[in-house]
Amino acid sequence: xxxxxxxQVLVSGLLIGLIYAxxxxxxxxxxxxxxIVNFAHGEFLMLGMYASFWAFAIFAIDPIxxxxxxxxxLFAVGVIVYQTVIRRILKAPMLSQIFATxxxxxxxxxxxxxxxxxxxxxxxxxxxxxxxxxxxVQFGLPQFVAALGAVGVTGxxxxxxxxxxxxxxxxxxxxxxxxxxxxxxDGQKMFALAWGIxxxxxxxxxxxxxxxxxxxxxxxxxxxxIAFVVVVLGGFGSVTGAxxxxxxxxxIEVLGGFLIGPEYKTAIVLxxxxxxxxxxxxxxxxxx
Amino acid sequence: xxxxxxxxxxxxxxxxxxxxxxxxxxxxQSSYRRVPAIRDISLxxxxxxxxxxxxxxxxxxxxxxxxxxxxxxxxxxxILLKGQDISxxxxxxxxxxxxxxxxxxxxxxxxxxxxxxxxxGGFTTSDAAKREQTLQFAYDxxxxxxxxxxxxxxxxxxxxxxxxxxxxxxxxxxxLLMLDEPSWGVAPKLVTRIFETIQLIRxxxxxxxxxxxxxxxxLEIADRGYVIQTGRVVMEGSGQDLLGNDEVRQAYLxx
Numbered sequence: 001x002x003x004x005x006x007x008q009v010l011v012s013g014l015l016i017g018l019i020y021a022x023x024x025x026x027x028x029x030x031x032x033x034x035x036i037v038n039f040a041h042g043e044f045l046m047l048g049m050y051a052s053f054w055a056f057a058i059f060a061i062d063p064i065x066x067x068x069x070x071x072x073x074l075f076a077v078g079v080i081v082y083q084t085v086i087r088r089i090l091k092a093p094m095l096s097q098i099f100a101t102x103x104x105x106x107x108x109x110x111x112x113x114x115x116x117x118x119x120x121x122x123x124x125x126x127x128x129x130x131x132x133x134x135x136x137v138q139f140g141l142p143q144f145v146a147a148l149g150a151v152g153v154t155g156x157x158x159x160x161x162x163x164x165x166x167x168x169x170x171x172x173x174x175x176x177x178x179x180x181x182x183x184x185x186d187g188q189k190m191f192a193l194a195w196g197i198x199x200x201x202x203x204x205x206x207x208x209x210x211x212x213x214x215x216x217x218x219x220x221x222x223x224x225x226i227a228f229v230v231v232v233l234g235g236f237g238s239v240t241g242a243x244x245x246x247x248x249x250x251x252i253e254v255l256g257g258f259l260i261g262p263e264y265k266t267a268i269v270l271x272x273x274x275x276x277x278x279x280x281x282x283x284x285x286x287x288x
Numbered sequence: 289x290x291x292x293x294x295x296x297x298x299x300x301x302x303x304x305x306x307x308x309x310x311x312x313x314x315x316x317q318s319s320y321r322r323v324p325a326i327r328d329i330s331l332x333x334x335x336x337x338x339x340x341x342x343x344x345x346x347x348x349x350x351x352x353x354x355x356x357x358x359x360x361x362x363x364x365x366x367i368l369l370k371g372q373d374i375s376x377x378x379x380x381x382x383x384x385x386x387x388x389x390x391x392x393x394x395x396x397x398x399x400x401x402x403x404x405x406x407x408x409g410g411f412t413t414s415d416a417a418k419r420e421q422t423l424q425f426a427y428d429x430x431x432x433x434x435x436x437x438x439x440x441x442x443x444x445x446x447x448x449x450x451x452x453x454x455x456x457x458x459x460x461x462x463x464l465l466m467l468d469e470p471s472w473g474v475a476p477k478l479v480t481r482i483f484e485t486i487q488l489i490r491x492x493x494x495x496x497x498x499x500x501x502x503x504x505x506x507l508e509i510a511d512r513g514y515v516i517q518t519g520r521v522v523m524e525g526s527g528q529d530l531l532g533n534d535e536v537r538q539a540y541l542x543x
Contacts (some may be wrong), residue, residue: 165407172397172408178359179395184383184412184460 004136009258010251011137015147017250019209022150023223024230024242025157026201032237033174033194036086039101041227042220043108044199048074048206049215050112053121062127063210064145074203075196082195087188105220112217120214128211142212149208153201154243160197161239170194174237225266226253229273235286245284309371310335310464310495311356311387316365317519318355324363325351327519331497333464338486338496340510340527342503342540348519349499350392353466356497357389358382370463384412386463390470392499394453398442402433402452405441409459419459426455429488447478454485458494465489466497471505483509503540507531515540 027041038044051070052063063070081104089100128145131138160167173180173190181187205223213219230249234241249269257265276283313331317324326348333339341349354360356367358379366375369387377385397405406426410419427434430451436444441452450470457465467486471479483505490496500506507513510527515536523530530536 165411168400168404168408169411171400175397175399176395179391179397180408181359181379182357182383182389182391182395183408183456184380185408186378186380 005258008137009254011139013251013254014247015139015143015250016254017247018147018150019143019205019246020223020226020230020250021243021246022146022153022205022208023202024227024234024246025154025239026198026205027227028231028234028237028242029157029201029239030194030198031231032239033170034086034090034191036089036097037101038198039098039224040081040104040108041198041202042222042224043105043112044074044077044202044220045206045209045223046112046215046217046220047077047108048203049210049213049219050116050206051203052207052210053123053215056123056126063123063207064127067149067204067207070203070207071200074206075200077203078195078197078199079192081199082192086191086195090191109217109220116217118217120216122214123210126211140212142208146205146208146211149204150246153204154239157197157201157239166193226269229269231283232273233276233283235283238283238285241283241285309333310337310369311497312368312371313352313356314366314368316352316355316367317363318351318360319363320351320360325360325519326355329365329516329519329521331514331521333495333497335463335495336490336493337511338490338498338509340498340500340503340506340513341516342500342506342513342530342536343516344540345501347516349516350468351519352516353389353468353497353499354391356466357387357391359389383460383462386461387466388457388460388462388464389466390453390457390468392468393472394449396441396449396453396456399440401438402441402444403437405452405456406433406437406459409456412460418461422459422461426458429485430455445475446473447475447481450474450478450482451485454482454489458489458492462494464495464497466499468499469501470498471500471502479505503536504531 023045027038030036030038048070051073052066055061055066055069056063085100085104089097126142128142130141132141132144161171169180169185170190170193172183173185173187177187226249230242230245233249234245252272253265253269256268260268309332311331311333313329316326316329318326329348329352341352343349351360355362358377362375366373368374369385374382374385397408406423407419410422413419432448433452433455441449444452454470470482470486474482479502486496486498487509498506498510507527507530513525513527513530514521515523515530
């Protein structure tokens with residue numbers, strides 16, 4: 001094995017890892033703020049991809065240009081889902097909460113199949129297409145742009161949570177909802193905000209992925225399983241943890257696939273999940 | 289002893305001149321997991337007073353504060369703040385109206401910094417200059433908070449955490465501050481500081497409702513006190529009267 005190949009593998013792993021991170025940060029944010037696992041998160045990603053597709057097919061807007069619109073649209077979807085479904089199950093038993101978001105997943109997939117057909121669709125000739133070669137290392141421009149986007153979005157989210165009043169209020173709600181209420185913070189608004197931001201992150205991920213990945217109603221399942229691994233590894237609720245864990249999972253997946261065989265890459269990642277759950281169940285940066 | 293019967297009829301509250309009272313609690317009832325925690329509590333706090341609630345553990349003191357703050361729902365009765373009925377106002381809205389609870393166990397945000405905790409206390413204050421002013425008061429009064437403002441709140445000592453919690457409660461410039469067990473978990477040499485601070489808070493024109501296990505010290509600084517037993521007010525009087533009362537001394541002061 002030469003150094004060139006190793007670098008190629010590491011770069012590919014880093015790029016895919018950053019995309020996993022972007023899908024996972026929204027999921028971990030929602031969980032961190034309200035302890036609800038959103039099984040429909042992959043479907044938010046799917047909606048983001050379709051939003052990009054239709055923006056391209058109907059208005060000829062490139063997915064990258066459409067990103068702000070996709071984010072805004074998915075923010076609205078997140079808030080609507082919170083107000084119509086999640087708000088009613090806040091105090092429900094955990095099983096009801098799981099079934100509610102699981103049911104939402106099936107509903108959104110079904111609607112997508114019904115309205116948009118199960119066909120695989122592609123966005124040809126996006127602004128970002130083709131490959132970049134740096135010496136002997138090659139990677140796709142869309143993947144590179146998506147990874148950059150992931151860094152930008154995660155960074156912006158971190159800044160929001162740690163450097164703004166509203167973000168700190170969201171963080172405070174995540175730490176102790178009742179104490180946050182005593183500060184005059186409206187928990188309901190913060191929950192709706194978390195869903196909006198979480199869904200917007202998934203939408204942005206969808207918009208970025210749509211430049212190089214086929215779009216179909218079940219597309220979310222290709223990412224959501226890995227996203228759960230990332231959330232667990234990073235520590236439930238930790239945005240920084242999800243970011244680091246996404247990179248680690250991406251590297252392990254590509255490196256493992258290269259060393260052992262690509263058909264085993266998912267098995268390798270899921271083995272990692274089992275090891276984390278056994279050795280450090282709270283993840284890298286999770287709350288104890 | 290202080291033993292009211294459960295069948296005792298609900299007493300009408302003595303008329304209080306409107307506009308004088310900061311807080312009027314009228315015959316409130318509240319339950320925790322369907323078990324009545326407070327059965328009939330009526331209190332009146334005049335503007336600028338320190339009022340103490342005393343009584344043994346599990347008699348409903350904390351529940352009373354939580355009900356006034358809006359964290360626990362009422363089964364009956366009403367709560368008036370500055371003459372306005374706030375019984376159905378949500379808890380976070382009550383902060384905007386000038387009512388703040390510093391809860392039992394402080395409930396700081398441990399992984400946020402001292403300054404972030406304080407700024408959250410001023411979340412309802414949209415005027416940045418006002419927030420800055422109160423922040424400066426906190427740092428001037430407790431220099432240790434200023435020195436450690438970039439430190440995580442969870443790393444402070446018990447006494448420092450309590451001072452931070454009280455300052456956080458002041459950040460929204462409330463009219464009424466409710467303190468639940470402020471000397472809990474505080475080193476004995478700092479307890480005096482806590483009680484001095486409560487008096488300092490009152491000198492800033494803030495009305496204080498105090499629940500405290502340290503009954504003696506609480507009644508010493510309180511203008512008036514209420515004795516609560518099994519969810520009812522069984523006695524009320526000035527701090528000095530209650531301190532001198534034989535029943536109170538036997539029941540709560542071990543004298």
